[in-house]
Amino acid sequence: MKTKLTLLSLLALAGMAFAAPFPLRRPVGLIEPDIPIDQPLTTEVVALGKRLFFDPRLSASGRTSCSSCHDPVAGFADSRRLSLKDNGSSTARHAPSVLNAGYLPTTMWDGKYRTLEQQVFDTFKPNGDMGHYVGDAVTAIASDPEYQRLFDRAFQAGASADRMATAIAQFERSLVSGDSPFDKHIFLRDKSALTDEQKLGLKVFSSKAGCLNCHDVFHPDFNPLGGGSALFTDFRFHNLGVGYKAGRFGDTGRFTITRDPADVGAFRTPSLRNVAERAPYMHDGSLATLEEVIDFYNKGGNANPNLSPSMRPLYLTAEEKRLLVVFLKALSDPSAKKAAGRAD
Numbered sequence: 001m002k003t004k005l006t007l008l009s010l011l012a013l014a015g016m017a018f019a020a021p022f023p024l025r026r027p028v029g030l031i032e033p034d035i036p037i038d039q040p041l042t043t044e045v046v047a048l049g050k051r052l053f054f055d056p057r058l059s060a061s062g063r064t065s066c067s068s069c070h071d072p073v074a075g076f077a078d079s080r081r082l083s084l085k086d087n088g089s090s091t092a093r094h095a096p097s098v099l100n101a102g103y104l105p106t107t108m109w110d111g112k113y114r115t116l117e118q119q120v121f122d123t124f125k126p127n128g129d130m131g132h133y134v135g136d137a138v139t140a141i142a143s144d145p146e147y148q149r150l151f152d153r154a155f156q157a158g159a160s161a162d163r164m165a166t167a168i169a170q171f172e173r174s175l176v177s178g179d180s181p182f183d184k185h186i187f188l189r190d191k192s193a194l195t196d197e198q199k200l201g202l203k204v205f206s207s208k209a210g211c212l213n214c215h216d217v218f219h220p221d222f223n224p225l226g227g228g229s230a231l232f233t234d235f236r237f238h239n240l241g242v243g244y245k246a247g248r249f250g251d252t253g254r255f256t257i258t259r260d261p262a263d264v265g266a267f268r269t270p271s272l273r274n275v276a277e278r279a280p281y282m283h284d285g286s287l288a289t290l291e292e293v294i295d296f297y298n299k300g301g302n303a304n305p306n307l308s309p310s311m312r313p314l315y316l317t318a319e320e321k322r323l324l325v326v327f328l329k330a331l332s333d334p335s336a337k338k339a340a341g342r343a344d
Contacts, residue, residue: 019042019043019044019045019153019154020042020043020044021040021041021042021043022041022042022043022045022046022174023043024041024174024176025176026176027176027177027178027179027183027333028178028179028183028184028187028188029178029179029180029182029183029186029187029229029230030100030103030176030178030229030230030231031228031229033100033102033103033173033176034102034103035102035173036115039166039170041170041173041174042154042170044150044153044154045154045155045166045167045170045171046167046170046171046174047150047154048147048150048151048153048154048167048171049166049167049168049169049170049171049172049174050171051147051150052066052141052164052167052168052171053065053066053067053070053168053171053172054066054067055141056068057137057140057141058130058137058140058141058164059086059130059131059132059137060086060087060126060130060131060132060136061086061087061131062140063086064084064085064086064129064130064131066123066168068084069083069084069095069129070095070097070098072336073277074277074278074279075097075099075274075275075277075278075336076097076098076099076175076336077094077095077096077097077098077277077278078094078095078285079279079280080094080280080285081094081280081284081285081286081288082094082284082285083095083129085127085128085129085131086128086129086130086131086132087127087131091129092250092251092284093109093251093283093284093285094280094281094282094283094284094285096109096270096283097270097271097274097278098172098175099175099176099177099271099273099274099336100175100176100177100231100271100273101116101172101173101175102116102172102173102174102175102176103231104116104235105235106235106268107119108122108268109253109267109268109283110237110253110254110256110257110267110268111237111254111257111268112256112257115169116168116169116172116173117162117165117166117169119169120164120165120168120169121134121161121165124136124137134161134164134165135161137161137164138159138160138161138164141159142158142159147159151163154167177273177274177333177335177336178230178273178333179333179334179335180273180330180331180332180333180334181193181194181198181330181332182194182198182202182230182327182330182331183230185199185202185330186217186219186221186230187219187228187230194327194330195326195330197323197326197327198326198327198329198330200323200326200327201323201324201325201326201327201328201330202327202330204316204320204323204324204327205324205327205328206222208314208316208320209294209297209314209316209320209324210310210314211272213310214233214234214236214238214269214310215232215233215234215269215271215272216230216231216232216233216234217230217232218230218231231271231273232271232272232273232331233268233269233270233271233272234269235268235269236268236269237253237254237263237266237267237268237269238266238267238269238308238310238311239253239264239265239266239267239304239306239307239308239311240265240267240282240296240297240301240302240307240308240311241265241301241302241303241304241307241311242265242267242282242283242284242286242296242301242302243265243282243283243284243286244265244302244303244304249264249265249304251283251284252264252265253265253266253267253283254266254267254268261306262306263306264306265304265306266306266308267282267283272328272331273331273332273333274331274332274333274336275290275328275331275332276290276328276329276331276332277332277336281293290325290328290329291321291325294316294321294324294325295321297311297314298313298314298315298316298321299313300312300313300314
């Protein structure tokens with residue numbers, strides 16, 4: 001998100017003039033992510049953020065890191081149904097992927113925060129994901145000579161809560177993932193990039209299944225406005241009926257933020273990129289497989305007073321459902337798992 005330049009940010013930029021710009025690659029199928037104007041990506045800040053992202057010392061127990069819930073092996077999401085707090089108790093939601101987080105106008109399933117930095121701070125509280133306050137996390141690493149070196153190289157200053165949040169957020173913005181077989185098929189016009197079955201699945205995806213209603217693709221083949229990117233999300237919040245039982249939602253979703261009754265049970269549309277690696281699915285992890293997700297949509301979601309008007313029975317055949325799963329697997333970036341790797 002673009003921000004105005006302040007005196008402090010100008011001073012920061014002056015220090016970063018001696019830093020190396022991070023070589024952020026723009027993959028096929030995506031535009032450049034939204035990098036804050038006063039926080040350009042540098043190799044030093046991203047390297048620091050990467051180490052922090054994988055470091056369990058930031059938690060109260062010394063066992064939980066950002067990657068505990070955003071695992072590269074699971075598409076930078078969580079392979080568990082519900083993510084766990086540092087104290088071992090369950091959260092109310094399944095951690096979404098942070099791949100391509102730099103494109104999000106808001107974060108969290110309910111759009112609670114407008115920046116990744118704010119989201120980082122949210123994890124630090126005694127009963128939160130990391131089990132203690134952010135100041136405690138800074139104290140845990142501040143005396144480490146390697147961190148002293150990394151903070152000095154990245155910010156020309158020592159460890160602090162703001163700098164730690166900035167570094168982690170900048171590392172997340174560096175996690176850009178495209179280059180899937182779908183992208184090569186559509187944007188490079190490589191007709192051999194998809195198999196015949198994947199092409200049939202794409203036809204189901206873009207027609208009878210109605211997936212493009214929420215999982216946008218900006219390309220003349222699918223959108224009259226044209227464009228040259230596919231984020232596979234409208235960034236909006238929709239009520240699908242997930243979690244609706246006995247006449248109520250245990251998690252009211254977007255309503256928690258807006259207090260608008262129309263938002264009860266609405267959650268952000270996730271991107272479908274690398275979706276095959278990100279099981280389980282939905283904000284509560286209640287659907288274990290892509291097949292279950294498609295069955296859920298095929299029946300029109302879960303009826304409730306606020307059900308999105310776009311939710312309706314699809315009447316897909318068994319073969320159409322199978323082909324849709326085959327296509328969704330073509331949205332995976334082969335390099336996504338190794339792109340970030342583990343901390344050096």
